[in-house]
Amino acid sequence: MTAGIPERADARANRERLLDAAVAVFAEHGIPAEMKTIAERAGVGVGTIYRNFATKDDLVAAVLLRTIDGAVALITLASEIEDPAEAVTAMIQVACDHAEANSGLFQALFSGGLPPDCVPEDRSLEFLRIVTGVIIRGQQAGVFRTDMPGEFLAAFLDAFFMAYLELRRTVPVEGTKERLSVLFLDAVRARP
Amino acid sequence: MTAGIPERADARANRERLLDAAVAVFAEHGIPAEMKTIAERAGVGVGTIYRNFATKDDLVAAVLLRTIDGAVALITLASEIEDPAEAVTAMIQVACDHAEANSGLFQALFSGGLPPDCVPEDRSLEFLRIVTGVIIRGQQAGVFRTDMPGEFLAAFLDAFFMAYLELRRTVPVEGTKERLSVLFLDAVRARP
Amino acid sequence: MTAGIPERADARANRERLLDAAVAVFAEHGIPAEMKTIAERAGVGVGTIYRNFATKDDLVAAVLLRTIDGAVALITLASEIEDPAEAVTAMIQVACDHAEANSGLFQALFSGGLPPDCVPEDRSLEFLRIVTGVIIRGQQAGVFRTDMPGEFLAAFLDAFFMAYLELRRTVPVEGTKERLSVLFLDAVRARP
């Protein structure tokens, strides 16, 4: 009836609203949360969710994907800082902020209840690829240690982000991110 | 034949068998696994589980508690090594081994589906308390850096254990534990 | 098409259909009847029952309440007959008819399996209140005996209704209601 484009914009906005609601509800109740709860949070009927996502698993996957994509975008920006140490510091900063903003969701997503292979392999590795790039750049610049492969140090940094959530729970004080940066740089700094 | 004690031994053994089965099944299918599956794995009827654990949540809590207690016991042994750096290395070693042995379970247990407060607060803090003791000992011996509180460094090490699981997924190579020890010690070593 | 009212009409009709089915099934199999049986009788899925009644106990309570309310409505009409003796005769008539129409249900409801306090106190006393009004009116008119409190005679009549079910089982002949009226009036008639 109406033109195709506004409808798509509407549809996209609707989809985002649903994802926002799903994020909020999953963060609060975990993946076992009911579809009805998500629908209520989004202010729609359950049928509307199923028009956009064929399955609960699909919805979970979409939530996860959007979150990862968001993190990748932020990390990519930080990774473009020229000085490797500064880039790492910035990456830790933005990754921790992102992790904190989505902490409830992340804890939920680590669940064994996750549908298997709900995230495309290449998407979840994108993150690691970017981090690895910066680390190797630092190694080549002689700033980071070379007695371990860059891939390992990158994975180690990756794990830092995961650990941050745990840290924030047990040590809920300010300055955690900054201290993490200091510790990481001290750990990976090239030895004299 | 003998007095009332053997019955208790039986009962205890049974309970352990159920917990073993629950650990295996939760690791494989996550917390959403069915009670029936666990019962089959243990070679008993579902009723037997419910005789020992009033509720599925109770079973999950018991599994979690036993796992934590096992980890605490191992960590405690390692923490008694006199040299703080060696103690930390040993703790990383045993904690990572334990984490790996229970990786499926851990991933499942981080689920948002966990019943709230299913582990007594003091039990889950025990772990951190032991680690903190070693770190502070190292600080007092001048081995570990003192520009950050011992509690923070301990929590950081704690978070390492969590991160190890993630690392093993993305970097499934040998020597991860050893490298982690090196990195952690380099990070927390006292600066000249 | 129309405003929100037709949905309510639908919902109400549905609820009534469920109650009808529950009455029929409880009458046939007693309270222990399965929810599934009731759902099948109503031509719906079990989930539909649980949308309308949170619990089996709630369903039982609703059935009971509707039955009581129906009886109260009938008795109220009969109680408005001016002549007390005639009013009593009419009340016995309608109460016995009602009891007979619901005999299976009543026998089931007398079960010890009834959820405790599933009927609001004021609702179940309404019945007695109406009967008492007629009896006292008859006493004041000099028609009924006054050597016993009106409340007692009313409770006695009340009990008659319960007893009728039993009578119909052991003496399944015609004219029982009429004979009961005669006996009751002879019992409570004012003595010369």
Place this chain on the structure above:
Amino acid sequence: MTAGIPERADARANRERLLDAAVAVFAEHGIPAEMKTIAERAGVGVGTIYRNFATKDDLVAAVLLRTIDGAVALITLASEIEDPAEAVTAMIQVACDHAEANSGLFQALFSGGLPPDCVPEDRSLEFLRIVTGVIIRGQQAGVFRTDMPGEFLAAFLDAFFMAYLELRRTVPVEGTKERLSVLFLDAVRARP
């Protein structure tokens, strides 16, 4: 090992203990009460119940039968009083006492959950037979009305006993039995 007779006495005593426990528990929780609860009340294991009663239904039937037999014995004694009116008064007295002593049980037994035909037909009619005998004796003596069959009046008296339980709940005052006797005699007295 031991002689046969003392064992039988033991067995009988055991059976009675179980029935006593069953009566108490059924009265408190209704027929849906668990076998385990009854076993605990009797101070035995569930297995012991099943040695004496093959089935829960069998236990219920045995409870019911013993209760009926007790009532029949009491009523029989009262029925032997020569004066029909006095006999009726006495029967009301003992039947009401018996009903009250077993009120919880009776309410439970009226349940639809009762196994069908759990009481032999002749046993449950015994009661009515005795009452009918007294009523007809009164009719022949010209004491009771003859415009209704003795069987009907007997059934009517029977229903009184049922009604008594209901009465005691709604009118929990003293003198109920005595008033019931007066009302019944006034109802069935021969008309001048």
Place this chain on the structure above:
DNA sequence: CATGAATGAGGTTTCATTCAT
């Protein structure tokens, strides 16, 4: 012969998904 832990069919209840309105 008594015990009570084990059994597992079957009950109640939940919730992802469908579809008439």
Place this chain on the structure above:
DNA sequence: GATGAATGAAACCTCATTCAT
């Protein structure tokens, strides 16, 4: 296209009954 009542498979849990000790 949106809604939310209906669906019913499948989950959790109960309890009559069995049987090794």
